[in-house]
Amino acid sequence: MKRIVNIIGAGLAGCEAAYQLSKKGILVNLYEVKRLRRNSVQNLDSFAELVCSNSLRSDDIKNAVGTLKEEMRNLDSLIIRAAEANKLPAGGSLAVDRDNFSNFITKQIEEDPNITIINEEVTKIDTSLPTIIASGPLTTSSLQDEIQKIIGKDYFYFYDAVAPIVKKESINMKIAFKKNRYEKGETQDYINCPMNEEQYNLFYQELINAQVAESHLENDKKLKYFEGCMPIEAMAKRGYKTMLFGPLKPAGLRNFDGTNNFGVVQLRQDNAKDDLYNLVGFQTNLKWPEQKRVFQLIPGLEKAEFVRYGVMHLNNFINAPKIINHHLQMKICENIFFAGQITGVEGYVESAATGIIAARNMTNFLTDRPMVKMPNTTVIGGLINYIITTSSQNFQPMKANWSVVASLPLNLAKSRKEDKKQSYSQRAIQDIKKILNNF
Ligand SMILES: Cc1cc2nc3c(=O)[nH]c(=O)nc-3n(C[C@H](O)[C@H](O)[C@H](O)COP(=O)(O)OP(=O)(O)OC[C@H]3O[C@@H](n4cnc5c(N)ncnc54)[C@H](O)[C@@H]3O)c2cc1C
Known part of the structure; x- marks a missing residue:
């Protein structure tokens, strides 16, 4: 029997998740509201829109976000492939032509026979159906209300005033x-x-x-x-x-x-x-x-x-330490997974990366295979570990950085700063390769 997953939001995380599920033969209903009503930062009808900067930041593996990209390449990320295909000269950064980047992803999604696009605003969630909520930092207000009903009012944040x-x-x-x-x-x-x-x-x-x-x-x-x-x-x-x-x-x-x-x-x-x-x-x-x-x-x-x-802009995110587990699955409702900025990660690359993990774990969940806890030695594993284990009292979004990754063994931890970054990166990429078979 073909299994079906609903994904809410065709942003970076939602598109990445849809692609990953489809590859595993899972059917996807991808819900997106922007073609009916854009929010105030959206300018395109196409999916995976970069609403602000056109840079996916450093591509140097000595930088945590550079290693995160390499981890995503290993996990066959659609978002990273689209970025590379539409890359602009930007020194060590991965900057893209934002229209072509978004068109590349939209075409892939629209031509995928396993994915059905539904241009609709989701206002109700049926928790008996497998669902990935990837509605982003600017989730529409009716869906905000619905998510609050499911997770509890106190665990959903609206306004983000973050200190450095x-x-x-x-x-x-x-x-x-x-x-x-x-x-x-x-x-x-x-x-x-x-x-x-x-x-x-x-x-x-x-x-x-x-x-x-x-x-x-x-x-x-x-x-x-x-x-x-x-x-x-x-x-x-x-x-x-x-x-x-x-x-x-x-x-x-x-x-x-x-x-x-x-x-x-x-x-x-x-x-x-x-x-x-x-x-x-x-x-x-x-x-x-x-x-x-x-x-x-x-x-x-x-x-x-x-x-x-520090940043100050509207931002919706859940209190991840209270709400989700290492698999990005809701603790109290196993059909519901979260992906993207709404989980409390911060940034384009980080959001897309969680789309991969939510989708792969959803696949394992639906096919009765053990779900995978990403190793803390990887950037994606460290980031997920941070959002789900940090203090729930002062929880604020986090971007990729080496501090969220497990410490190096003592002999390497004492090396020069640049060598340490190299060691972190090598270990992360090795460890991602080790788990590929389970995913
Ligand atoms: C104003 C702003 C600027 C930012 N600038 C940057 C930046 O420069 N660099 C950076 O790295 N990060 C930036 N971010 C943070 C974050 O990386 C991006 O917002 C990123 O796009 C998040 O990816 P996502 O997939 O979680 O959400 P999104 O890419 O926002 O995708 C969510 C999708 O869900 C849809 N949706 C929402 N509600 C519903 C609903 N009820 N039904 C159906 N569809 C729905 C939306 O229309 C949207 O297409 C910014 C965030 C904001 C708010």
């Missing part, structure tokens, strides 16, 4: 110090970057004059910021001292020699491995190069390596 994350090893601990405010608690959980008045003045001036990113969405411009997640630059513009009563409050954070600071930036642990820290209260709409330039003025962060920059 830096690698712990790149923080200068000769300047920064570990301490909790008023020394509360038994452990010292926060890393504190102290500022004197002169340093604060410079930071303040650069921050209020830094370039802000264009809003991607008309709606964003209308959205009033919640007081609790106001961009740091907007807060600074309210007045010279406003930040000193907010995220940069120095009270309770004296230096160990008892002296006071003018302002203190706090960083909080972001992952269980304890190698990533987020800048507390630093959600921001600054352009990414501006974030690097201005936030590196913070004493202790001069050489900070940013694994994620």
Whole structure:
């Protein structure tokens, strides 16, 4: 008997998943709303539209997203094949002609006899039917309501105000110090970057004059910021001292020699491995190069390596640690899988990659074969592991980076930084090849 899977959304993840299921002989009903009604960032009727940048970022395997692409090539990714066929010169990055890229994928999907395209807005989900929800960061509001009914209201997020994350090893601990405010608690959980008045003045001036990113969405411009997640630059513009009563409050954070600071930036642990820290209260709409330039003025962060920059735009994602397992399958409803940005990964490549994993595991689920947990030594495995095991309380989307991947064995971990990246990459690609037979 032919099995059928419903996929909601013909974006990067949905198209990738449809292609992967079809290859295994599974029939797909692919639902897409954009030909009836586009959202405010869509410009094309074709599928897998890149709504913003036309770059799929680095193609260098020493970079985690470069290795992720190589893993996807091994898994026969339609999205990566389409990108390579429509590549534009962009140095070490994989940039594409966005129209040709989207047309290439649409043609593949439209000509596939196993895939039926249904130009419809999905507003109801029948949980007795195998379904992959890949409706993306801008899921329509009726479907948002429906997903909330299935997963629980508290586990679905609408608005994304994300603070940057830096690698712990790149923080200068000769300047920064570990301490909790008023020394509360038994452990010292926060890393504190102290500022004197002169340093604060410079930071303040650069921050209020830094370039802000264009809003991607008309709606964003209308959205009033919640007081609790106001961009740091907007807060600074309210007045010279406003930040000193907010995220940069120095009270309770004296230096160990008892002296006071003018302002203190706090960083909080972001992952269980304890190698990533987020800048507390630093959600921001600054352009990414501006974030690097201005936030590196913070004493202790001069050489900070940013694994994620802050963003502020509408974004729907589920609380993955609560809702899904390693196979991207809902914990409480085994017919439902999630793929794409809605799972809490961030980025074009990451979204497409989860489409492959959801589809391959859905295939195994429907054919009574064991599902596959991607090894944490691979970038896709590390990323999935991050989204499902990180703290559900402060869950925020994550892009590919080496910190989410399992540490290297001690003998390799001590090698030079560039050699380490090479080792991470080689191990990831070897390990992806090992699981190909099960997929
Ligand atoms: C404004 C914005 C800009 C971004 N810019 C970048 C960037 O520059 N680089 C980057 O790497 N990442 C970027 N991202 C993040 C993310 O990588 C992309 O959004 C990516 O397209 C996500 O892939 P996806 O398959 O999860 O969702 P999408 O590609 O958005 O696909 C989801 C599809 O589902 C459809 N859909 C929604 N609701 C329904 C429904 N009820 N019924 C049927 N169909 C439905 C949508 O029309 C859409 O076609 C951006 C995100 C946003 C919101």
